Amino acid sequence: MTSLFPALIGSPAERPALRFGERSLTYAELAAAAGALAGRIQGAGRVAVWATPTLETAVGVVAALLAGVPAVPLNPKSGDSELGHIVNDSAPALVLTAPGTQLPHALGDLGRLEIDVREAGREAGPESAQHSLTAITALTALTADSPALVVYTSGTTGPPKGAVIPRRAIAATLDALADAWQWTGDDVLVHALPLFHVHGLILGILGPLRRGGSVRHLGRFGTEGVTRELNAGATMLFGVPTMYHRLAEALPGDPALAKALGRARLLVSGSAALPVHDHERIAAATGRRVIERYGMTETLMLCSSRWTPPDPRPSVRADGEPRAGTVGVPLPGVELRLVEEDGSAITAYDGESVGEIQVRGPNLFTEYLNRPDATAAAFTGDGWFRTGDMAVRDADGYVRIVGRKATDLIKSGGYKIGAGEIENALLEHPAVREAAVTGEPDDDLGERVVAWIVPADPESPPGAGELADHVAGRLAPHKRPRVVHFLDALPRNDMGKIMKRALKHD
Template identity: 75%
Template sequence: MSSLFPALSDPSAGPRPALRFGERALTYGELAAAAGALAERIAGAGRIALWATPGLETAVAVVAALTAGVPVVPLNPRSGERELGHVLRDSAPAAVLAAPGDRLPDAVGALERLDVDVRAREAYAPAAGDDEAPALIVYTSGTTGPPKGAVIPRRALAVTLDALAEAWRWSGDDVLVHGLPLFHVHGLVLGTLGPLRRGGSVRHLGRFSTDGVARELGAGATMLFGVPTMYHRIAEALPTEPELVKALAGARLLVSGSAALPVHDHERIASATGRRVVERYGMTETLMNTSVRVDGEPRPGTVGVPLPGVELRLVEEDGTPLAAWDGETVGEIQVRGPHLFTGYLNRPDATAAAFTGDGWFRTGDMAVREGDGQVRLVGRKATDLIKSGGYKIGAGEIENALLDHPGVREAAVTGEPDEDLGERIVAWVVPADPGAPPGLDELAGHVSRLLAPHKRPRVVRHLDALPRNDMGKVMKRVLGQDGAQGDA
């Protein structure tokens, strides 16, 4: 089994900072000793769960499990009892790792509990094994049924992190700042394991704040990872927070992911700081597929080109590959390569349905490709592909157009049945001024001028806020369940 974290076995790396969560920190030597001690305790345990709070214990526990060759199941501390019960029944872990003092719900408390001691000391000795062996079992959001456990092998972790290092020139000199949850691949794999694989360090904010970003980037950090909600808050704060402007301007790399970053926020950040936010595209089952490269052309609205080792194609509804790279023709993204998961735990039916006969993974994401191969996401096949008047329309580009209107603070676009058009475009809008929300005629005319008339909204509904999950993604299936004012 190849070493995922070479610096942990390197005595010369011992004094270098590895992890910092708030005021608590570990050097590489301390992390190696703490992970080594926990690895000794859990070796041979089979599958093990992790109560993934944003703290040192979570990071030590994952490194220890990977050191011992034990698959780990990160648990979302904000999950309800029913969801937790499903995950635990499905994954059947032998025990749960948690920080001392963490209170566990009944569904988790029934397991044997192993407290993580970040002060423990033992020799660091990675177990021998297979790069195809499971490393993580990460449960999907469950938008179309109970969450499924994506089995991610060690090979996929190494391939993705090394591909990103090449695309971003990520090195051991980089210091990463983020405030992301640690139960998902963005915060855990990219944001925690990524720096450790490079021999760099990570500073976790605990809870995201613009003050925290300014403080850490201003104190020598070089990179920031965030989701669009975080970058939107940054963009809103820039006019009144000069220290934030200065800190972002000095960063080497700003990265956004987990959902598309609106072009409006891209432009506000670039205008104020001179720095462009880099977007990448991935998902639980694939880890990372594409990214804008640090040596590439910054182009707001795209998620870059396929990473090294990733094969990517767009296909029609019948699976026919699209040949056109014209920036207009919409197709579903399919990917193939060593970065993929091996399957869904206990779900051979779902695994088989997710892949084509020749090994391409069906992402369910819709996109277009520009003439130079850049990928531009337009939404999810299930919720963001709107078939209206004979056109296939992606919700994402309409959302970006709406956000260019000064009266729109937030926007989401969906389709709903229409006898004439098949589907009509519905704009869900959080107005900048709730007392004077922009109406249908105004927004339809605005979109028609920026895009094309057939992409204009036919209905506008006003909301106080858009429903979002823990990663900041808009939950479009929730839209319409609560009352909302609107006109058609």
């Protein structure tokens, strides 16, 4: 099995690798720090990583991957019950932390190993480099299916499940994205994503390191930080829809931000659908289209648009232009199909036929840790993974996500309706700041469409009839909301995803 990080030994020693705030590591320093740590944890079984947005988290995960030790990222914001479940389920030998970190009681007697990046960085000489090479050679005993990470799902339908992500999945996803986005070692990525999940850790940290590029982590998202880093040479920005919504809101009064975003080679949104309204506002102000990508913990990345830079300025390939409201087409190596409730394949690319997304490919996880029942239930008899996401495909194969099967598929009056497209339509109304759509039982329709609205002006919210007519005019009459609730804010998780199960009907 080849190294996940050939750039660690192939890049110039002084090439920047990681920067968090004022702290940074070159590739030589990263190789020394991660190599030294890899030597200490080799053979440890599994290790947990207290995944704060710090250099130590990045070094800890890289070290585990060099040593061939599966890493379990822990969300520092998780409650005691969830942390206790994850630690008991994954049984790590120890937890890697930054020096001086206060750990919660939920971690019990789990041993800890502090990562002193400063000391390891000072040792970036021949002896330390040799230590790194020794750790890297441990990869020769690994296979493509050897576990690399155990990433826990959000636990919306029960206790979080540990998705075992193999080395091949990380390599396949990052290389497919490199092909789609022409991602190279010349790129500098800026983001402010948490490091305990796929988007922030695998794409946002391991992605640049696999390419030999660099990453600048903002610590906390803010328009000033984005402006500063893009003006200082960053070429790519990764974010979630909440972040891009804030950028879109700030653009009219912040010409410096608009200019900075216009300089970016690539703006990427993921983890949830980016509303069409925000797509259009950003494009109009910056001349840049946000590219969406689609994936999940168990599958890593599945779809995206493609990008290439012809003269005179970056734009998009004719075979993969970013199209607002879609997540592009399947990435190289990914097989994707839509199926009916009975499992039969939907072959019509008509932009209307809603089906569940099922996928196959080298980017998939191998199992849910200690859950053979859940693993078996997640796959069909012929090896396709059931994502639980509902989508339609346009005539040219573009995928439009319309929601989750469990929470976003509304069966009303004989129609299958995706909540996502109604939410996009509502967000196009000037009096709507945020929107979520759910279904609730209806004696006549089976289910009726319910809208949860955060108005742009709380003192003057739009009328329910006005919103219903707005949706009916843009989509179809049967998709209009029958009930409208007004809220001060929508409940969201750490990734900015709306927690629809927390929306209670009267």
